[in-house]
Amino acid sequence: MKILVCVKQVPDTESLIVIDQSGRWIETASLVFHMNRYDEYAVEEALLIKETVQRTVVDALSVGPARVRNVIKRALEMGADNGIHIALPEERYYDPLTIASLIRRYAHDQGYDLILCGIMAEDDLQSQVGPMLAEMLGIPCATSVISQRLADDLTRISVEREIEGGERERFELALPALLAVQSGMNRPRYPALSNVLRAKRQELITIDVGDMPHTQGQASITLRYPEHSQRGVLLSGSMREKAQALLRILHAHAFL
Amino acid sequence: MHGDTIIIGEVEEGKVLPVTYELVAFARELSPGPIAIIILGRDMASAAGEIAQRTGLEVIAVEHAFLDRYSSELWKDVLTEILPRYYPHYIVAAHTSLGQDYAPGLAVRLAACSITSVQGIVWEDGAPVFSRAIFNGKLLMDVRPEGITVLTVQPGAFRPEVSERTAPGPVTRISIQLAPQAIVPQGSSSSAEEDALPLTEAPVIISAGRGIGKQEHLDLVYQLAGLFAKAAVGGSRPVCDLGWLPYRSQVGMTGKTVTPKLYIACGISGTPQHVAGMKNSQLIVAINKDPHAAIFRIADYGIVEDLMVFIPLLLEEYEQSSLQ
Numbered sequence: 001m002k003i004l005v006c007v008k009q010v011p012d013t014e015s016l017i018v019i020d021q022s023g024r025w026i027e028t029a030s031l032v033f034h035m036n037r038y039d040e041y042a043v044e045e046a047l048l049i050k051e052t053v054q055r056t057v058v059d060a061l062s063v064g065p066a067r068v069r070n071v072i073k074r075a076l077e078m079g080a081d082n083g084i085h086i087a088l089p090e091e092r093y094y095d096p097l098t099i100a101s102l103i104r105r106y107a108h109d110q111g112y113d114l115i116l117c118g119i120m121a122e123d124d125l126q127s128q129v130g131p132m133l134a135e136m137l138g139i140p141c142a143t144s145v146i147s148q149r150l151a152d153d154l155t156r157i158s159v160e161r162e163i164e165g166g167e168r169e170r171f172e173l174a175l176p177a178l179l180a181v182q183s184g185m186n187r188p189r190y191p192a193l194s195n196v197l198r199a200k201r202q203e204l205i206t207i208d209v210g211d212m213p214h215t216q217g218q219a220s221i222t223l224r225y226p227e228h229s230q231r232g233v234l235l236s237g238s239m240r241e242k243a244q245a246l247l248r249i250l251h252a253h254a255f256l
Numbered sequence: 257m258h259g260d261t262i263i264i265g266e267v268e269e270g271k272v273l274p275v276t277y278e279l280v281a282f283a284r285e286l287s288p289g290p291i292a293i294i295i296l297g298r299d300m301a302s303a304a305g306e307i308a309q310r311t312g313l314e315v316i317a318v319e320h321a322f323l324d325r326y327s328s329e330l331w332k333d334v335l336t337e338i339l340p341r342y343y344p345h346y347i348v349a350a351h352t353s354l355g356q357d358y359a360p361g362l363a364v365r366l367a368a369c370s371i372t373s374v375q376g377i378v379w380e381d382g383a384p385v386f387s388r389a390i391f392n393g394k395l396l397m398d399v400r401p402e403g404i405t406v407l408t409v410q411p412g413a414f415r416p417e418v419s420e421r422t423a424p425g426p427v428t429r430i431s432i433q434l435a436p437q438a439i440v441p442q443g444s445s446s447s448a449e450e451d452a453l454p455l456t457e458a459p460v461i462i463s464a465g466r467g468i469g470k471q472e473h474l475d476l477v478y479q480l481a482g483l484f485a486k487a488a489v490g491g492s493r494p495v496c497d498l499g500w501l502p503y504r505s506q507v508g509m510t511g512k513t514v515t516p517k518l519y520i521a522c523g524i525s526g527t528p529q530h531v532a533g534m535k536n537s538q539l540i541v542a543i544n545k546d547p548h549a550a551i552f553r554i555a556d557y558g559i560v561e562d563l564m565v566f567i568p569l570l571l572e573e574y575e576q577s578s579l580q
Contacts, residue, residue, distance in 0.1 A: 011391075013391050013392045013394070013525070014525070014546060016548060017391045017394050017395060017548075019395065026391075026395075037494075096360070096370070097363075097364070097370065100364075119356075122392075123390060123391055124390045124391075124397065125372075125373060125388070125389065125390055125527075125528065125529075126372050126373070127356045127360070127372055127373070128360040128370060128372055130360075131328070131356075131357065131358070131359075131360040131361040132360045132361060132363070132364050132370070134361060135332070135360070135361035135364040135365060136364060139438075140328070140329055140437075140438040140439045141328060141357075141361065142328070142357070142439070143328075143353075143356055143357045144353050144356070144357070144510070158442070161353070161357070162353065162510055163352075163353040163354070163444070163510075164352060164353055164509070164510065165446070165511070165512060165513075166446060166503050166504055166506065166510070166511060166512070167444055167445065167446040168444060168445050168446070169326070169441065169443075169444045170441070170442035170443055170444065170445070171327060171439050171440065171441055171442060172439070172440040172442055173438065173439050173440075174438040174439075177438075182510070183493060183494070183497045184493075184496065184497035184503070217369060217402065218369060218370075218371060218399045218400070218401065218402070219369070219400045219401060219402035220399075220400045221397050221398060221399050221400070222397075222398045223390075223395050223396070223397055223398075224395065224396050224398065225394075225395060225396070226389075226393070226394075226395070226396050226550070226553060231553070231554060231555070231556060232540070232552070232553075232554070232555045232556040232557055232558055233556075233557060233558070234547075234552065234557075234558040234559070234560060235557060235558065235559050239561055239565065239566060239569055240569060240573065242559050242561065242566070243566065243569045243570040243572075243573045244573055244577075246541065246557065246559065246570060247570070247573055247574055247577060249541075249557055250518075253517075253518070253539060255460065255484060255517070255518050256483060256484070256574075
């Protein structure tokens with residue numbers, strides 16, 4: 001099996017997020033980045049397959065500026081065999097269609113049997129790159145996948161996808177196929193020391209994008225801070241005063 | 257009639273899902289032009305009739321035995337064949353597990369622009385710009401479309417209109433030819449287990465997010481729930497992913513949608529996925545040490561404190577007040 005896992009590097013969303021001067025992206029200089037949590041499940045699932053299916057190769061790929069090399073390294077540390085960096089020239093927003101087009105350009109003739117990615121990115125929450133990439137490659141795709149089982153002859157894969165209300169739908173997909181995995185599918189591993197050492201030495205395959213693909217994408221975006229809704233108030237005072245105020249509110253609404 | 261805007265409705269086992277009517281409200285805000293609704297399934301006569309009656313809009317029911325069960329391949333094939341006949345400018349789907357699955361690929365197939373999880377429309381020189389939440393709701397991204405556009409709309413973002421009495425819209429039923437598929441649906445199942453007090457019936461829900469930090473800290477959340485006569489404990493997706501709570505306790509898009517009288521969010525950041533499942537609670541209290549957490553924007557009462565310190569203090573104050 002030849003597996004491609006697409007990983008994205010995202011900023012820690014608990015940090016203070018500030019819009020940059022252009023108004024089109026965020027200030028990234030002071031942010032801490034990590035692997036998109038949903039993609040960690042995709043990497044882990046690829047590694048679980050590698051453990052059960054002989055001669056499986058797992059490639060981890062990320063598209064972005066130089067900083068994203070850290071998450072490719074992280075995937076190698078977890079146990080991926082090869083790291084591929086599609087290098088973007090600038091720190092800015094690239095729409096999902098552009099990202100999917102760039103991955104397609106690399107992946108279409110690599111003979112992947114299975115492509116895995118996360119259901120969405122924690123930062124821009126688009127849920128688009130996976131299903132777009134599948135469509136561009138002309139392969140079937142399932143999103144929100146919570147479990148998978150490969151057929152013995154490795155020509156098909158059975159998946160369960162999670163839908164509303166905790167229900168699950170089951171599908172069988174012909175390989176090659178793309179799965180966009182849901183969180184909770186497995187328990188992503190911590191890197192083993194041997195893989196950490198290997199990843200340190202290993203060169204990444206770097207691909208310069210050259211000319212950007214022309215895509216019928218999102219024409220332009222701007223970012224803004226949400227207006228403070230008038231719905232509620234923040235309780236003020238010392239912590240004890242806030243506790244007392246909350247108890248009064250709960251009493252007044254007859255909850256206590 | 258050719259629709260400027262075509263809505264792709266959601267119907268489950270013959271029942272029209274409410275999100276379909278939310279999409280109608282969105283489409284009406286988007287464009288004064290004609291709107292039509294497409295639904296796909298095996299026998300859609302009664303669902304089509306209901307939508308036509310309630311909205312007064314044209315309904316196109318595409319029917320085939322294979323459409324009894326959803327598959328993204330099938331839907332993309334059918335929609336790519338049917339949609340161009342109507343020359344839509346906007347194609348509107350719901351940002352549900354269904355819409356997320358087929359809409360981005362459909363956009364690629366139609367060479368259309370794709371914008372997902374839209375929760376608002378703003379206008380710039382008479383042209384619509386679509387707003388969506390990013391970074392756990394801390395920022396909004398305004399996206400200007402280019403050409404024909406496929407949109408997925410966040411459930412709960414638009415209120416279905418109360419129908420004015422109009423004449424029912426026309427219903428067109430189309431049957432189609434279908435080729436064998438690379439995806440074969442195999443049915444569905446649900447986790448049958450339920451709690452003594454199911455989340456959806458609890459008048460009070462105390463909900464835990466990743467901000468509680470450790471599984472042991474759930475004790476505090478249970479203690480807080482203990483103050484109320486009938487309260488259930490719920491959680492955000494990450495808390496269930498970590499195995500701290502079972503998935504049946506999950507509130508949000510892929511979990512339960514709840515409308516309790518009181519919802520106390522403990523250490524929950526307020527992602528659009530979570531908010532979609534609880535924003536219609538009658539009273540919302542949020543406790544989070546991050547003052548920028550999006551949950552505070554929908555909370556009636558917000559408390560910016562570390563809940564590991566605040567909840568014990570609250571319990572202590574409660575003890576004292578009940579002794580008096």
